Amino acid sequence: MTIPWDQPATMIDLDGKTPIIGTVRECVMHFVLFKPFAKAQARMLLTRPVFREGRKTRTWLLNPDEIAQLAERMQAEAATLN
Numbered sequence: 001m002t003i004p005w006d007q008p009a010t011m012i013d014l015d016g017k018t019p020i021i022g023t024v025r026e027c028v029m030h031f032v033l034f035k036p037f038a039k040a041q042a043r044m045l046l047t048r049p050v051f052r053e054g055r056k057t058r059t060w061l062l063n064p065d066e067i068a069q070l071a072e073r074m075q076a077e078a079a080t081l082n
Helices: 024-033 036-041 064-081
Strands: 008-013 020-023 042-050 059-062
Touching: 008 024, 020 024, 024 042, 024 064, 036 042, 036 064, 042 064, 059 064
Parallel strands: none
Antiparallel strands: 008 020, 008 042, 042 059
């Protein structure tokens, strides 16, 4: 899944807290700081839908495991810069 870091996105949770509105990068950075309970509740709403493996249609919403994959991608990209 390749999503541009600068794409606008909104981080929401199932607990009803105030959403985080920013870029995909900013939402992922917040996700990394969340405690495990908050990570399990987090969802990212995209401004452009993406194709997901195993689905016939594109989706606007990323689940916690998909956000975690983006966090791993961010960390890997940061490691290559050092």
